[in-house]
Amino acid sequence: MFNPSRLVLARRRRGLTKTQLAKAVDVDRRMVNGYESGEYIPGPETLSRLSTELKFPEAFFFGDDLEEVSESTASFRSMSKMTAGQRNMALGQGAIALHFNRWVERRFELPPVDLPDLRHECDPEAAAAAVRQHWGLGQQPIKNLVHLLESRGVRVFSLSIDAAEVDAFSMWKETIPFVFLNTRKSAEHSRFDAAHELGHLLLHRHAAPAGREAEAQADAFASALLMPRGSVLAHAPRFVTLEQLIRLKRIWTVSLSALTYRLHAVRLLSDWHYRGLCIEISTRGFRKSEPEEAPRESSQALAKVFAALRADGLTKNDVASQVGVHPSEIDQLAFGLMLVSLTATAGDGAARGTSTARLRLVK
Amino acid sequence: MNASSVLVTVGPSAVGRLAQLGLQAEPLLEAAARGLAAAHACTPNHPRIMPGLAAWSETVCGVRENLAAEGWERLDEGNLPWTVNATGSIAIAVATGDEETGKESGSPCTKSKKGPQVAQAIEANQLELFPQGIQLPASTPPGRETWLLLIHRDFGAGELRVELSRPVNMGEDNRVDGWSERIILDAIPFDRDLDIESVGPTTPSGPDIDVEIKRRA
Numbered sequence: 215m216f217n218p219s220r221l222v223l224a225r226r227r228r229g230l231t232k233t234q235l236a237k238a239v240d241v242d243r244r245m246v247n248g249y250e251s252g253e254y255i256p257g258p259e260t261l262s263r264l265s266t267e268l269k270f271p272e273a274f275f276f277g278d279d280l281e282e283v284s285e286s287t288a289s290f291r292s293m294s295k296m297t298a299g300q301r302n303m304a305l306g307q308g309a310i311a312l313h314f315n316r317w318v319e320r321r322f323e324l325p326p327v328d329l330p331d332l333r334h335e336c337d338p339e340a341a342a343a344a345v346r347q348h349w350g351l352g353q354q355p356i357k358n359l360v361h362l363l364e365s366r367g368v369r370v371f372s373l374s375i376d377a378a379e380v381d382a383f384s385m386w387k388e389t390i391p392f393v394f395l396n397t398r399k400s401a402e403h404s405r406f407d408a409a410h411e412l413g414h415l416l417l418h419r420h421a422a423p424a425g426r427e428a429e430a431q432a433d434a435f436a437s438a439l440l441m442p443r444g445s446v447l448a449h450a451p452r453f454v455t456l457e458q459l460i461r462l463k464r465i466w467t468v469s470l471s472a473l474t475y476r477l478h479a480v481r482l483l484s485d486w487h488y489r490g491l492c493i494e495i496s497t498r499g500f501r502k503s504e505p506e507e508a509p510r511e512s513s514q515a516l517a518k519v520f521a522a523l524r525a526d527g528l529t530k531n532d533v534a535s536q537v538g539v540h541p542s543e544i545d546q547l548a549f550g551l552m553l554v555s556l557t558a559t560a561g562d563g564a565a566r567g568t569s570t571a572r573l574r575l576v577k
Numbered sequence: 578m579n580a581s582s583v584l585v586t587v588g589p590s591a592v593g594r595l596a597q598l599g600l601q602a603e604p605l606l607e608a609a610a611r612g613l614a615a616a617h618a619c620t621p622n623h624p625r626i627m628p629g630l631a632a633w634s635e636t637v638c639g640v641r642e643n644l645a646a647e648g649w650e651r652l653d654e655g656n657l658p659w660t661v662n663a664t665g666s667i668a669i670a671v672a673t674g675d676e677e678t679g680k681e682s683g684s685p686c687t688k689s690k691k692g693p694q695v696a697q698a699i700e701a702n703q704l705e706l707f708p709q710g711i712q713l714p715a716s717t718p719p720g721r722e723t724w725l726l727l728i729h730r731d732f733g734a735g736e737l738r739v740e741l742s743r744p745v746n747m748g749e750d751n752r753v754d755g756w757s758e759r760i761i762l763d764a765i766p767f768d769r770d771l772d773i774e775s776v777g778p779t780t781p782s783g784p785d786i787d788v789e790i791k792r793r794a
Contacts, residue, residue: 361786453767
C-alpha cells in the first residue's frame with residue numbers, strides 16, 4: 215500500500231518544496247498535497263516519475279512508517295543559519311540512517327552504549343575531563359574520534375550535503391545516541407563537529423538544546439575534549455608562531471583556529487597575541503582552507519559490517535534493495551564505505567580485489 | 578668605565594629597584610615579548626631588516642601602552658622614541674643589546690659585535706633584533722634620568738634577555754658601552770624552532786581503538 219509519509223520523507227530528503235516537486239513531476243500542487251495527506255494515491259505513471267525525480271525506488275513508497283527525526287529532537291550546530299530546505303535534507307538523511315541502522319542492528323550487535331551521565335554538569339571543561347576519565351583516556355590525544363564514539367556505543371553516520379551551513383547534528387533515539395557528520399568539511403572541522411555533538415548528547419540530553427548558550431557549551435566541551443589542558447600545557451611552545459601551530463596541531467588533529475583558541479583559553483596566549491594570530495590566520499586564508507589537512511575519519515563499525523556482508527556474498531544492490539533505497543543513499547550516510555566494500559553484482563571479482571586494501575581495519 | 582663600579586640588581590632586588598622607579602617587571606617583559614612575536618610573524622619574504630624593526634617598533638609601542646595607565650607618556654626627542662613618567666624624571670628608550678645583555682657579570686653594549694669569521698658574522702647579523710646603533714641625546718633636561726630597555730634574543734639559549742640599564746658612556750660609532758646601573762629582568766624562554774618529534778607523541782597520537790561488532794545468531 216502506498217505510504218504518504220514516505221513520500222513526505224523522500225521529498226524532504228531532497229530538499230524540495232511541494233511546489234517544486236509538483237513542477238518536477240508535472241502534476242498540480244494540489245495533487246502532491248493529496249498524495250502526502252493520503253487523499254489521493256499516485257497512479258503508476260506518476261509513481262514512476264516520483265521515483266525517478268526523488269531518487270528512491272518505487273518499493274520505498276510502499277514500506278511501513280519510518281521513524282521521524284524532528285527538529286525538536288535533533289540539535290543542529292548552526293540551526294539559525296540553515297534554510298528550511300537544508301534542515302529537511304539533513305533530517306531526512308537522519309531518518310534514512312535510523313532506518314538503515316535498524317536493518318544493521320537486526321543482523322549485528324554493535325557496542326553497548328557507555329556514556330556517563332553528565333546532565334547536571336554545567337561546566338563543559340569539567341564534563342570533558344569527566345568523560346575522558348570515564349573512558350580512561352587520560353591526557354592522550356584522540357587519534358580517531360569516530361572510532362572512539364563507536365566503541366562507546368554512539369552510532370555515527372555521514373551527511374552528504376554540500377552546504378557550508380550544515381555541519382552536524384545529533385540526537386538520542388530512545389537509549390541510542392546518534393551523531394551525523396557532514397563529511398564535506400575538512401577532517402579537522404569534522405572532528406571538532408563530532409566532539410561538539412558528543413557535548414550535546416552528554417550535556418543536553420533531556421533539555422531541548424537552547425540556542426547560543428548550548429552551542430557555546432558544546433564548543434567549549436569539544437575544545438577541552440580534543441585538547442586536554444595538561445596535554446596542551448605540556449606540548450605548547452612558550453613562544454607561539456603560526457608556523458609552529460601548523461605543526462603542533464597534528465598532535466591533537468585539530469584546526470589551526472581551534473588550537474589557537476585553546477591556547478588562549480588555557481592562558482598560554484595573551485589577548486594581544488591571540489588577536490594577532492587570529493588576524494594572521496584569516497589573512498592567510500586558513501579559515502577557508504585548513505593547512506596540512508589530516509586524513510578524514512570514517513566509521514569502523516560500518517566498515518566491519520560491510521566486510522561481514524561481503525563474506526556472506528551480498529552485493530550492494532542486495533543490501534540496498536533490502537533496505538528499500540538506492541545504493542547511493544546508503545553510501546552517502548555510510549562515509550562512502552559501501553561503494554568500496556561491496557560489489558555491484560555477485561561475480562564482480564575485479565572490484566573486490568581493489569577494495570580490500572582500502573578497508574584494512576584497526577586491530 | 579670600570580665594570581666593578583656598575584650597580585647590578587637581579588631577581589627580587591631587581592623587582593625592588595624597579596619599584597623605586599615606579600615600574601614593574603611584567604609590563605616591560607610583556608612589551609619585549611610582543612616584540613619577539615612581531616619578529617616571529619615575519620617571513621623570509623619580508624625585507625631582511627623587518628624582523629628587527631618590527632620587534633623594536635612593537636616593543637616601543639608595548640612599553641608606552643603598558644605604562645600608560647601609570648601616567649607614562651610618549652616623547653619623541655633626539656630622533657628616539659622615549660617613554661617618560663608623569664613627573665618627567667625618568668625616560669626609557671628601547672634598544673638591542675649584544676649577547677652580554679641580561680647576564681649578571683656581563684658588560685653589554687647596544688650593538689652586536691661582528692665575529693672574525695664569516696659564519697659568525699652572518700649569524701650575528703641574523704641575531705640583530707633592533708636597528709643598529711643608538712644616538713643618545715647630547716643633553717637631557719636637568720633632573721631627568723635616561724634608561725635603556727636592552728633586549729637580546731639568544732637563539733642558542735632559547736631565551737629573550739631583558740635589562741633596564743642606565744647608560745653613561747658612548748663608545749665609537751654610536752655604541753653605548755658604559756653603564757652606571759643595570760637592572761636585570763627574568764629572561765623569557767622561547768622555542769626557536771619547534772621540532773614536533775621532540776615534544777612528545779608523534780602524530781597522529783593516542784591509542785588505536787577496536788570497535789567490536791558481533792553477528793547476531
